[in-house]
Structure formats: C-alpha cells, structure tokens
Amino acid sequence: MRTWRGKLVLWSLASMFAVALVFAGVTYANLRKSLLEEERRELDVRTEALVRVLRENPSLLRSLSSPRDEERRATEQAWEIRLRAFLYPDERLSLFGEGGAVLLHIEGDGEEGNVEGDDAPFANLTLYREFSSGGTTYVLRVDHPSTRLKTLTHLLLRSLLVGLVVAAAGSTAGALLLARAFLRPLHALLQTFRRVREADFSARAPVGAADDELAELARTFNAMMDAVEASVARERRFFADAAHELRTPLAAISGHAEFLRRWGDRDPERAKRSLEAIREETARLTRLVEGILTLGRLEDPDALLALEGSCWAEEVLLPLVEEYRLLYPHVEVSFSSADRSPCVSPAMARSLPQEPLPPHVFPLACESLRHLARILLDNAVKYGAKGGEGGKVVVGVFVAEDGAGFFVRDYGPGIPERDLPHVFERFYRGDPARRRGGYGLGLSIARAIVERTGGEIRLANLPDGGLCALVRWPSPA
Incomplete structure (x- = not known):
C-alpha cells in the first residue's frame, strides 16, 4: 500500500490481530490446563471414595477372589450396582488382585471414550490406587475418557475463533478511525505546505486541541513560518529601502549629467560644481552599495570563515x-x-x-x-x-x-x-x-x-x- 492511510490500517490490523491471537492462544492453553487439573482433582476424589468403600468391605473383596460361580456372579452384580454410582457414564473401573488378576471390571453406560495414547491432544485420564484389605493387596484403576474435556475445549476454541473474527473486524474499524484521526492534522499541514509553496507565507497550520506530538509539530511549524514571514518582510523592506536610497543619488547624478549635456560648455563654473556633485553622489552611491554587499556577505553561511x-x-x-x-x-x-x-x-x-x-x-x-x-x-x-x-x-x-x-x-x-x-x-x-x-x-x-x-x-x-x-x-x- 502506497498511502499512509493504507499502511496505518494494515499495521494497526496486523498488530491488533497479533495481540488478539496471542491472547486467545494463552487463554486457550490456560483454560485447557485448568479444566484438565479440575477433572484430575475431581477424579482423584471419587477414586479415593471408591477405595474407601472397597477397604470397608473385606469379605466382599475375598468373595471376588473365589472361583467363578453363582455366588461370585451375584457378588459382582451387587458391587457393579454399588460402584457404578461413583462413575460417570463413559468411565471404566478395573480391580486387580494379586498377580494382576482382574477381579472386577465395570464399563460405564455411555459411549466408549477416547482410548488414544498419553501423548494425544485429548488423552484419557487414568488413576491407579493401591490399597490393602485383609492382608491382600489390591490395585484399583479408573479410566476417565477425555470426551468431556474435548467437548469443553472445542467449545472454548470455537468461542475464541469467533472472538478473533470479531477482533479482526473491530481492529479494521478501529484502524480506519485511527488513521483518519491521525492523518487529519497531517492533511491540514500538507495543505499549509502547498500554500507556502505558492509563496503564501501567511499560511499557518491549525493546532489541535490535544496537546500531543502533532500539535507540537504544528506549533513548531507556525513558529518557523513566523520567522520566515518576518524574514521575507525584512527582505522586501530592505530592497524597497535600498531602491529608495539608490534613487536619490542616481537622480542627482542624472540631473547634473543632463545639465552638463545641455549647458556645460556655456557655464564652466556651474559645470565644475556639477562635476563635484556627481563625484560626491558617486562616492555616496559607492558607500551604499558596499554596505549592501557587506550585509549580504555577512548573511552568507560561509561568511563565518572570514570572521x-x-x-x-x-x-x-x-x-x-x-x-x-x-x-x-x-x-x-x-x-x-x-x-x-x-x-x-x-x-x-x-x-x-x-x-x-x-x-x-x-x-x-x-x-x-x-x-x-x-x-x-x-x-x-x-x-x-x-x-x-x-x-x-x-x-x-x-x-x-x-x-x-x-x-x-x-x-x-x-x-x-x-x-x-x-x-x-x-x-x-x-x-x-x-x-x-x-x-x-x-x-x-x-x-x-x-x-x-x-x-x-x-x-x-x-x-x-x-x-x-x-x-x-x-x-x-
């Protein structure tokens, strides 16, 4: 973009969008981390409650270790009904006895959750708790799928993307308004420059109400133009005065020369006085010209070298x-x-x-x-x-x-x-x-x-x- 308006809009839009993008990214990362930690804490509390229930019923745990028969199946069904109250529909619970034998496995009622690896963007949360009861060591495993976390983070991401679009639109509008407000005094100053270029030394830049850098620029320019206008006025007055001062001796010389042309040979005495007057006026004219030249030389930047x-x-x-x-x-x-x-x-x-x-x-x-x-x-x-x-x-x-x-x-x-x-x-x-x-x-x-x-x-x-x-x-x- 060649115009300053376009450049300001582009720069403002890019900077505002970059800030919004960074803000959205940081917000997304922090909220996702916060949600993950909250789910982990909540899962930890429920897992501890499950361990407490299991530890308080050692007889039932022993029955789960017996061979599979009608009594054990009834026990498993009873435990499943009781423990399912601690689980979300999409969670899984596994109880392991000595040697890693699976004593109990309960699937949630909901859809099967995400089973991707731990390095996946929305990996499962899995907690292990080891406890002892009746001299036997057991391990409780609870799998918490990331379905809920994934849903919340996707919703958050969509909200942030919508916010970015709104921020981009707002940035564009703000950049246009900012460019207009910033360039208005510059356009006024440009118009003043054009008037000065046309030799209008009375032109002055408008000074805005805000006491900012542009107002200071306008005041500095106006002060400079005051000095320029005064200098131009002095130069004009100088040349007018010089022309006036030159006119007097030149008129005297011209008058005496005309007298000599007409009657100089008829009146030698008056001719002599006229010649003397011409000499005096010429000397005065020489002094005047030398004074003007001296002033001109002193105003030359190189005159300082001679001084x-x-x-x-x-x-x-x-x-x-x-x-x-x-x-x-x-x-x-x-x-x-x-x-x-x-x-x-x-x-x-x-x-x-x-x-x-x-x-x-x-x-x-x-x-x-x-x-x-x-x-x-x-x-x-x-x-x-x-x-x-x-x-x-x-x-x-x-x-x-x-x-x-x-x-x-x-x-x-x-x-x-x-x-x-x-x-x-x-x-x-x-x-x-x-x-x-x-x-x-x-x-x-x-x-x-x-x-x-x-x-x-x-x-x-x-x-x-x-x-x-x-x-x-x-x-x-």
Missing part, C-alpha cells in the same frame, strides 16, 4: 584612537582600559581592575574588529558633539565574570528611547538630527559581525548624557 580568528584588542583599538584624533582634532578621542563611567553596569565595573589591563584577545579576525570599531567610532564622532565643535569620545576595554569586550561612548544627545529598539534595523534613521549623510546600514553591519562571532551588542543612553555602544563576547566554556 573567525582571534585578535589582540589593543593592537586594533589603540591605532584607531590615534587615527581618529588626527582625523577629528575638534573631538577628544581617548582610550581607557579601566573605565569607571556608567557605560558598563555596576557589576561589570566592580570586576574591572584598578591598574591597566593586559592585552585582550577577542574571538574574531582583526580586520573584522577594525571594521566593527570604525562603525561605532564613526557614529560616536559624528553624533557625539554636544554642540559646536566640541565633543568627547571614549574607547575602552573591559573584563567581567561572564565575558570580555569593548565599548565606545560619546557625550552627545543620545538616541530617543523610542528609536533604540530599531537602530539595528537596515536603513533605519529615526531621529532627523542623526541623518547626517548615513544610510542606516552601519549598525546593522556591526550587529551582524558581533552576532556571527558569538557576541552581543547593545546601545544605551547614559544618565549623565551621551550614548554607549557596548560589545561583549562570553567567556569560553
């Missing part, structure tokens, strides 16, 4: 601090290896040593650390001034019980609390004051670098003003 490695933090951060001091002389950029500012939590601050720390090793390649630090420093320098030309930026490293990392803090206006949950989203630029030529890709790239190397990054406004960007990698297990 993996280890790097001495001070070898990257100290030269960067010196570089930014030269590039931005109006901003005070400093490095601290034991910063006590609110940039780190109190628990983290307590774990910082009093003296300068030795070099730290972070679990990523130096080029990736340099790229990450540049993004955070660019943001801090760009937005860290409280006004005018002044500003201050602090770069620091820290070690805590649960890991190590670095931070970059500024003393600027910070980020509105409503924007903090969204600052790592692509192209997000919530506060107009922070839209100074950027595209909203830097922090997205920073988060991708940190998370792909097993760390975490957080932004927080500080009580005394400014913003802190904190990067932490957990301690190795």
Whole structure:
C-alpha cells in the first residue's frame, strides 16, 4: 500500500490481530490446563471414595477372589450396582488382585471414550490406587475418557475463533478511525505546505486541541513560518529601502549629467560644481552599495570563515584612537582600559581592575574588529558633539565574570528611547538630527559581525548624557 492511510490500517490490523491471537492462544492453553487439573482433582476424589468403600468391605473383596460361580456372579452384580454410582457414564473401573488378576471390571453406560495414547491432544485420564484389605493387596484403576474435556475445549476454541473474527473486524474499524484521526492534522499541514509553496507565507497550520506530538509539530511549524514571514518582510523592506536610497543619488547624478549635456560648455563654473556633485553622489552611491554587499556577505553561511580568528584588542583599538584624533582634532578621542563611567553596569565595573589591563584577545579576525570599531567610532564622532565643535569620545576595554569586550561612548544627545529598539534595523534613521549623510546600514553591519562571532551588542543612553555602544563576547566554556 502506497498511502499512509493504507499502511496505518494494515499495521494497526496486523498488530491488533497479533495481540488478539496471542491472547486467545494463552487463554486457550490456560483454560485447557485448568479444566484438565479440575477433572484430575475431581477424579482423584471419587477414586479415593471408591477405595474407601472397597477397604470397608473385606469379605466382599475375598468373595471376588473365589472361583467363578453363582455366588461370585451375584457378588459382582451387587458391587457393579454399588460402584457404578461413583462413575460417570463413559468411565471404566478395573480391580486387580494379586498377580494382576482382574477381579472386577465395570464399563460405564455411555459411549466408549477416547482410548488414544498419553501423548494425544485429548488423552484419557487414568488413576491407579493401591490399597490393602485383609492382608491382600489390591490395585484399583479408573479410566476417565477425555470426551468431556474435548467437548469443553472445542467449545472454548470455537468461542475464541469467533472472538478473533470479531477482533479482526473491530481492529479494521478501529484502524480506519485511527488513521483518519491521525492523518487529519497531517492533511491540514500538507495543505499549509502547498500554500507556502505558492509563496503564501501567511499560511499557518491549525493546532489541535490535544496537546500531543502533532500539535507540537504544528506549533513548531507556525513558529518557523513566523520567522520566515518576518524574514521575507525584512527582505522586501530592505530592497524597497535600498531602491529608495539608490534613487536619490542616481537622480542627482542624472540631473547634473543632463545639465552638463545641455549647458556645460556655456557655464564652466556651474559645470565644475556639477562635476563635484556627481563625484560626491558617486562616492555616496559607492558607500551604499558596499554596505549592501557587506550585509549580504555577512548573511552568507560561509561568511563565518572570514570572521573567525582571534585578535589582540589593543593592537586594533589603540591605532584607531590615534587615527581618529588626527582625523577629528575638534573631538577628544581617548582610550581607557579601566573605565569607571556608567557605560558598563555596576557589576561589570566592580570586576574591572584598578591598574591597566593586559592585552585582550577577542574571538574574531582583526580586520573584522577594525571594521566593527570604525562603525561605532564613526557614529560616536559624528553624533557625539554636544554642540559646536566640541565633543568627547571614549574607547575602552573591559573584563567581567561572564565575558570580555569593548565599548565606545560619546557625550552627545543620545538616541530617543523610542528609536533604540530599531537602530539595528537596515536603513533605519529615526531621529532627523542623526541623518547626517548615513544610510542606516552601519549598525546593522556591526550587529551582524558581533552576532556571527558569538557576541552581543547593545546601545544605551547614559544618565549623565551621551550614548554607549557596548560589545561583549562570553567567556569560553
């Protein structure tokens, strides 16, 4: 059978029938054994009663040992009438004297029973009892045919066979119902799969009322589809935002190019300004494309190979601090290896040593650390001034019980609390004051670098003003 319904029906029927067959076999064997033991006990009781009657009449026993004459025949008839009361119609009784001589033989009134050997399925029950009376030893033999046992066991066997047929029919019906109940949620899940195949990412599998494995499968699938739908929505929004951001510099370049085509030779000064604008827009466009490509590479599973490695933090951060001091002389950029500012939590601050720390090793390649630090420093320098030309930026490293990392803090206006949950989203630029030529890709790239190397990054406004960007990698297990 190719369908799961057919397989479930077949497997259920086979398993239920096998269980019923084993149960019937065990029941038949136990009941047959019980009937046989019961008949043996009952026969033993009647045989003991016969022995007791014979032992209580020694004179009659002696008369049975005399030569056959009228008196002995009368005695045999009297004993036969008396002893037949202890026998079933199909039983036989034999009394043997010394030397094995047959003194008395009584046949039951019924049909002759089974006389097969002891190894037959329904063999006779035969009991021997040896007793003494008047100094003479006698042997009593009682043959109990298995006719009654055979009748009862045949009746039991027929009943069990009928039960097996009923069990098979019930198993088939139960298997069909079980298959239908089991496959109904799977069919619903299959329909959901088909909708997803048709790019309907809003499709969700129905979750049954029963809290079983199928319900857990449906919940897991729905959670996966929630993530897929959110990812698809982010990708669509990303491409829409990218198209929007690309449109602005392309429109500017197109406008200036059209001006140069028409009037460039008539107004050299304006043509020069247009060429400079084209150069600036081209540079902006290049940065935007590079940011998009960087994000795309970081989402590639093979990107982790380029990020993996280890790097001495001070070898990257100290030269960067010196570089930014030269590039931005109006901003005070400093490095601290034991910063006590609110940039780190109190628990983290307590774990910082009093003296300068030795070099730290972070679990990523130096080029990736340099790229990450540049993004955070660019943001801090760009937005860290409280006004005018002044500003201050602090770069620091820290070690805590649960890991190590670095931070970059500024003393600027910070980020509105409503924007903090969204600052790592692509192209997000919530506060107009922070839209100074950027595209909203830097922090997205920073988060991708940190998370792909097993760390975490957080932004927080500080009580005394400014913003802190904190990067932490957990301690190795």
